[in-house]
Amino acid sequence: MKGIALRLEGLTKHFGRVVALQALDLDVRAGEMVAFLGPSGCGKTTTLLMIAGIYQPTAGAIYFADRRVDHLHPRDRDVGMVFQSYALYPHLTIFENIAFPLRLKGLRGNELASKVRQSAELLGIAHLLERRPGQVSGGQQQRAALARALVKEPQVLLLDEPLSNLDAQIRLQARGEIRRLQLDLGVTSVLVTHDQAEALAMADRVAVFSLGELQQFASPDELYTRPANTFVAGFVGHPPMNLIRGTFADGAFTSNGLKIPVPFRLPPAGGGTLGMRPEDLVVGGPIRGRVVVVEPLGRQVLVTVDAAGSTLTMLTNVRPSVGETVAVGVNSARLHLFDAGGRRVEAAA
Amino acid sequence: MPLLPPRWRLTLIVLAALCVPIASGVVWLFLTGTFDRVHGLIPVRSPSLDNWRFLWQSVGGRPPVHVAIVNSLVFAVLVASLEVVIASMAAYAISRMSFPGRRLYLGFVLVLHAFPAVSLIIAIFYILRLLGLFDTLTGVILVKAALELPLGIWLMKGFFDTLSWEMEMAALVDGMSRWRLFWKVAMPLVRPGLLALGTFALLSAWGEFILPYTLIVSSQRTLMSSYLQTFLTEGYSDFGMVAAVGVVYALPVVAIFLVGQRYLLNIYGGGVKG
Numbered sequence: 069m070k071g072i073a074l075r076l077e078g079l080t081k082h083f084g085r086v087v088a089l090q091a092l093d094l095d096v097r098a099g100e101m102v103a104f105l106g107p108s109g110c111g112k113t114t115t116l117l118m119i120a121g122i123y124q125p126t127a128g129a130i131y132f133a134d135r136r137v138d139h140l141h142p143r144d145r146d147v148g149m150v151f152q153s154y155a156l157y158p159h160l161t162i163f164e165n166i167a168f169p170l171r172l173k174g175l176r177g178n179e180l181a182s183k184v185r186q187s188a189e190l191l192g193i194a195h196l197l198e199r200r201p202g203q204v205s206g207g208q209q210q211r212a213a214l215a216r217a218l219v220k221e222p223q224v225l226l227l228d229e230p231l232s233n234l235d236a237q238i239r240l241q242a243r244g245e246i247r248r249l250q251l252d253l254g255v256t257s258v259l260v261t262h263d264q265a266e267a268l269a270m271a272d273r274v275a276v277f278s279l280g281e282l283q284q285f286a287s288p289d290e291l292y293t294r295p296a297n298t299f300v301a302g303f304v305g306h307p308p309m310n311l312i313r314g315t316f317a318d319g320a321f322t323s324n325g326l327k328i329p330v331p332f333r334l335p336p337a338g339g340g341t342l343g344m345r346p347e348d349l350v351v352g353g354p355i356r357g358r359v360v361v362v363e364p365l366g367r368q369v370l371v372t373v374d375a376a377g378s379t380l381t382m383l384t385n386v387r388p389s390v391g392e393t394v395a396v397g398v399n400s401a402r403l404h405l406f407d408a409g410g411r412r413v414e415a416a417a
Numbered sequence: 418m419p420l421l422p423p424r425w426r427l428t429l430i431v432l433a434a435l436c437v438p439i440a441s442g443v444v445w446l447f448l449t450g451t452f453d454r455v456h457g458l459i460p461v462r463s464p465s466l467d468n469w470r471f472l473w474q475s476v477g478g479r480p481p482v483h484v485a486i487v488n489s490l491v492f493a494v495l496v497a498s499l500e501v502v503i504a505s506m507a508a509y510a511i512s513r514m515s516f517p518g519r520r521l522y523l524g525f526v527l528v529l530h531a532f533p534a535v536s537l538i539i540a541i542f543y544i545l546r547l548l549g550l551f552d553t554l555t556g557v558i559l560v561k562a563a564l565e566l567p568l569g570i571w572l573m574k575g576f577f578d579t580l581s582w583e584m585e586m587a588a589l590v591d592g593m594s595r596w597r598l599f600w601k602v603a604m605p606l607v608r609p610g611l612l613a614l615g616t617f618a619l620l621s622a623w624g625e626f627i628l629p630y631t632l633i634v635s636s637q638r639t640l641m642s643s644y645l646q647t648f649l650t651e652g653y654s655d656f657g658m659v660a661a662v663g664v665v666y667a668l669p670v671v672a673i674f675l676v677g678q679r680y681l682l683n684i685y686g687g688g689v690k691g
Contacts (some may be wrong), residue, residue: 117586120586120589120590122586148590149586151583155581155583155586155587156584157584216591220592
């Protein structure tokens with residue numbers, strides 16, 4: 069199985085008057101795994117279904133390597149797909165489910181059986197081939213769906229929320245297995261998920277969507293350390309980043325009574341948003357606040373502080389009590405600045 | 418079987434009482450057919466086969482009964498087959514595809530379902546005459562199937578609605594055309610619906626009277642319902658034989674029902690579990 073590059077150009081989808089996806093340009097490298105991340109209704113699944121050929125784009129083009137495919141029927145695109153519900157055929161055995169795409173390609177007899185067996189062994193479900201989907205566990209159904217998607221050695225593997233129907237325990241395991249398999253096979257893959265942990269853990273690069281528009285397309289590290297706008301900043305990271313609206317002036321950020329020193333020159337002075345990740349806030353510093361909520365998370369404690377009308381959450385190793393007044397400090401090297409339109413502003417030293 | 422709680426006994430007694438008129442009708446049918454003479458539900462003469470002689474000989478210039486039975490079977494089976502196939506296709510389109518006029522069509526189907534078909538009988542008569550299908554089994558089969566379709570479409574739409582979209586998408590991605598998908602994936606999954614509709618259509622066609630009575634005149638093409646009716650119209654009705662014919666007419670219904678009742682229950686249960 070050899071990965072191919074996948075390119076989307078100005079891809080747009082309207083449903084009646086609803087714009088589900090607005091002019092998306094995206095390049096997926098050969099053999100890369102890309103995650104589409106966003107809340108429901110953001111356009112990520114719509115995009116995936118256009119790549120699969122289920123939806124016709126309203127405008128734009130889809131290329132598999134140099135081949136334009138957006139006008140092709142799904143069967144002529146050579147994609148494998150795993151669905152959230154697995155979408156196995158309940159009236160067929162696991163064997164027949166995996167054999168299904170091969171039979172449609174005209175494969176018969178020994179060649180068919182050996183390919184099905186090979187694929188089932190890869191996924192560790194060779195002993196379940198005679199069962200029906202209803203007679204195996206959710207995790208096994210998921211493997212069968214993956215085997216069905218991979219058995220025809222597709223050019224592109226599409227995964228639509230493949231893990232969200234699994235129990236939390238199996239999910240973590242399946243996450244690693246899918247990634248390992250994808251790397252081994254080198255198949256170009258697109259993973260749609262609303263779970264940022266899944267996206268960050270599995271993908272080489274993550275495309276964050278909101279309201280039908282691409283917000284940022286970058287590596288997991290980049291998304292985390294340099295979010296392109298306030299949406300990405302708030303969406304990626306758990307617990308979420310503190311985002312406070314206010315004004316930048318005279319080397320400080322002010323919001324109501326809250327004043328945070330910002331030790332560098334601020335390009336455009338004026339209104340904007342200051343972002344601080346909970347782990348970049350520390351006990352001991354210039355900000356005074358009253359503790360509102362204390363949530364022990366095991367290794368660390370999540371503390372919610374009311375500071376002059378602004379709510380700050382911080383991850384600390386000390387555990388203050390509710391109602392107590394604490395001093396909060398900021399790791400100013402890790403501040404995120406956004407302009408009035410919510411776009412990231414790089415701080416100049 | 419667990420014993421019924423006491424408060425259920427009263428309910429059962431009431432229900433049983435309500436069933437008495439229908440049950441006694443069935444008993445009457447059987448007794449009257451079997452005995453020479455019956456007063457109420459009490460046979461007053463010895464049992465005889467005289468009422469059953471229509472089974473082996475023509476009675477009063479009527480065609481032999483097997484002609485009517487075969488005609489009725491052909492009629493019921495063809496009507497049911499047509500109805501199941503066409504209703505499934507229409508229902509799939511309504512349930513799964515978007516096409517111009519879909520909502521209007523849905524509304525029409527609903528209205529047609531509620532429309533009293535008998536009121537169309539004169540128009541149907543003229544149309545069949547025009548098409549040269551009057552007094553043919555083909556004609557009356559087409560008419561019956563058409564009139565039953567709205568119900569079938571609604572019923573099957575309910576079944577198709579329960580199928581998962583993702584499964585259809587999977588089939589498309591796996592390499593199926595929509596047409597093959599319909600036959601190979603969607604139809605097997607609505608099998609309970611097909612069996613239910615098929616059973617329902619068989620019963621309904623077997624029991625149909627007005628259409629064959631009006632649209633078929635040749636005795637060689639008569640159906641069981643019309644055949645039975647001929648025993649009732651001549652000045653003197655031989656109730657013994659009417660009852661015997663009635664038993665013969667009713668037996669297949671009992672058979673179909675025994676086989677098909679669990680499918681019929683699906684009409685209300687609906688859907689497939691994956």
